[in-house]
Amino acid sequence: MALRRSDLHSSGESLSSFVGRKAELSVLSKRLKRVRETGSGVALALRGRRQVGKSRLIQEFCDRADVPYVFYTATKGASPVESVADFLRDLKDSSLPRDRDLVPSASAGSWPDAFRALAAALPDDRPCIVVLDELPWLSEQDGLFDGALQTAWDRLLSVRPVLLLLLGSDLHMMERLTAYDSPFYGRADNLILGPLDPAETGQALGLAAADAIDAHLVCGGLPGILRAWPHATPALAFLEQECADPASPVFSIPETSLLSEFPTPDQARRVLEAVGGGDRTHANIATTAGSREGALPSGSLSPLLRRLVEEKRVLAVDEPTSTRPGKPALYRVADSNLRLYLAILRGVHEQVRRGRPQAAYRLVERRWTSWRGRAVEPLIRESLSLAASEGALPWTETATVGGWWNRRFDPEVDLVGADRGPVAQRIDFVGSIKWLATPFDRHDLDDLTRAAPEVPGFTLGTTGLVVATLSGLAPNADNATVDLCWGPEQVIHSWT
Template identity: 20%
Template sequence: MDKFYNRQAELNALQAVSSNLTETKGQLSVMVGRRRVGKTRLLNEAFQRGKTPFLYLFISRKSEASLVAEFAEIIKSELGAKFFQPQSLRDIIDYLLDYTKSAPLTVVIDEFQDIELVNASLFSDIQNLWDSNKRSAMIHLVCCGSLYSMMTKIFKGKDEPLFNRDDRFFKIQPLQPSYLAEVMQDHQQFSAENMLRWWCLSGGIPKYLEWLTRFSAQSEDLFEAVISEFSPLIKEGTHRLVEDFGSEHRVYFDILGAISKGHTSRAKIENFLNMSVGVHLEKLDDVFDVITKKRPISSKENSRDIRYAISDPFLNFWFRFIHANKSAVEMENYDYIRRYISRDFDVYSGLELENLFTAILVESKQFGKIGGFWDAKGHNEIDIVAVNDLDKKVLIAEVKRQQKRYSEAKLIEKAHQLLQKMNLRGYQIEYRGFSLDNLVAVMEEYRTPAK
């Protein structure tokens, strides 16, 4: 998947900053996005071929002395600083700010939030150096990180040294459904059934799409290639999360495993695991950005009627089918896991189909609010409610794998309580059945944002 999809607005903004440093002087951009979402690729695309030189520094979790030695070598090699002998990361930042007083430079510091683990006082050092030098240094400093809450706290927390020092803040999201479809069309893989499979296995994350394009070229049966000893997806959940979760990773994995199996309320998770999980759920949501809270669309922000969902479709799949069978993974019994998927995937992907249709509606930019509905007893569930208050329109949709299983009469009956709660008098209400049978048509219908 060498073609670069989407990201044009971010690309243009980043390139514009770096090409104008002689005029603007010091500029600080912050970029956040979950691991594998394509931040490094975007930065390479933006800066590799530009006129302004580009330096990439990665904060790996090792000692400060090791990082200083590594960065000094990069600086000597890239900037020709033969006699540069830094003693600390502060010296590295100081040198780069001084260097850029005579030559423009783009500097990317990746996994910036991990400075906290290497030397937390460096944030104050960077603030002092930045405030003293940014008006004379021709530097575009890009601080990039994968933990959204930590990066937000570093730059938006009132008591933090770097509070409001950023000039722009990019949140890089997975590719939306139309770009996922474009990737699939470019590789002759597009169909409604395949679209759902690729959504479940990638959630629009570019790295996973890259793997899927490779797998689909190797084998007609996608799961034959995905679930095998040579597949990077088998260990991917562990690689992505263990480092962030640290010593408590087993508890977090158990909670995510429970959610992936359909235990979506706190009470059900605690009952399933026989332990208290309140603090861990808050951290999974606020700190790690791995789960989202869902409330009925009619409820208030402080409502306690909460269901939890794993934000990333790939991680949801990984916990449901791979982590749940870790004994089979240990024994390399991949045939067993494929049979397990074959048995349960239709039911599982039917639930994920709701998320795919929701993502299609979000991408259309036609609605101000999108969610689901269920009553106080958890009954009268409605899959998708999308509200456009400007044009006074509401879309109420039921999602099924097959269109023949949709009943408009039943949906209207279920929606009665919702309409009472939401006070939608005067709104035009549209009832729809979404399914694999009309997925392609619905994508086409919502492709062009309403004017």
């Protein structure tokens, strides 16, 4: 995780340990071990969305590694000459050079010059780390940068005991860095850094399972928001507090993300906002994102949706899971913090800016329960999928967990566990999600048992029934009918 617990506000507690990111630190340590054992260079490209904690993770790794390193962060909009000067300045001030006088002062120069200076500063007898952060900005500034990096790596750096870490937030440009037609193809391993998982969120904030899930839905697992979150504070109490602060990161981080990804209000931005506002189907998105002349044509919308899903990764697409192909596909904002901002917090922020914190929080209260009920669905599906992969479900061969619906959305089944998706050969279980303060009762169970046979592939007596509920099963629900009851503790445990 990209923060220390000491970075969080606490209620009189001493929070000094670095929480989470064990898998990522292990991957980095493995690469450094390879450098130490072989004496040769290893390159790793680390990509992830803004505010996910890439820089903080790498700084923690460098601190733990106890080897010389240089950490350079590019500046957006700087000229190539300015960037080279900044890099050489950081190199001279780092723990890397054997002799700082060997690092030239940078009044002018190019990236090939800078990489030669870097190679001269690298030790021959022990491993070291070189970090280039915000790499896509360097590629934007200088069209020759990628080629210069490749040449320097092949001729100067890869023969030295150096771990080269390349960081970037522009997912598409970072993918291009190691693509087949890129100069750096085949030279770097790739690591994607996702947000903190719900268990790490709960651990960082000192929250029990149900509150940890709410907190994760609000922050999206982004450390930049967690740093402003008082210890052991539930989500709604935190949001009420932030409604008095127009500069709160719960508003500024998703707003900044939108501006960086979509600096102009173009069609892609309108499509994203339509999905964030609750439109899930192709037809509804086309209508909302259209103009006074009418809905957005399919020939324009389909490529935009593909770009937002595959290139930008800001949207996710869900297809009905069953033994027969189904429609329609449903779109959602992939990051729950951005989803909350587009659905609720943007309107809340307008009230906060006008100095109306009470009105702002009333808006949160009115919309929270409905929004959470839909937003928690992909989280619960992922938790069940993780549990299945660990053999923690009665259905040990379940490989995917989705949902099912028809064109009329009548019925709409929240959970479908299958051997593959979206078109399965076998359906293991179907289920319903009720994430409310009231328990899952007999009425909810009757709805599920009526809807379940509609799912293609459902077999009475063979296909299991699963209930995911915030508040447990009511006494009037027939427990014998339910094969698995999945609550907040089970959801969080899936990530531990």
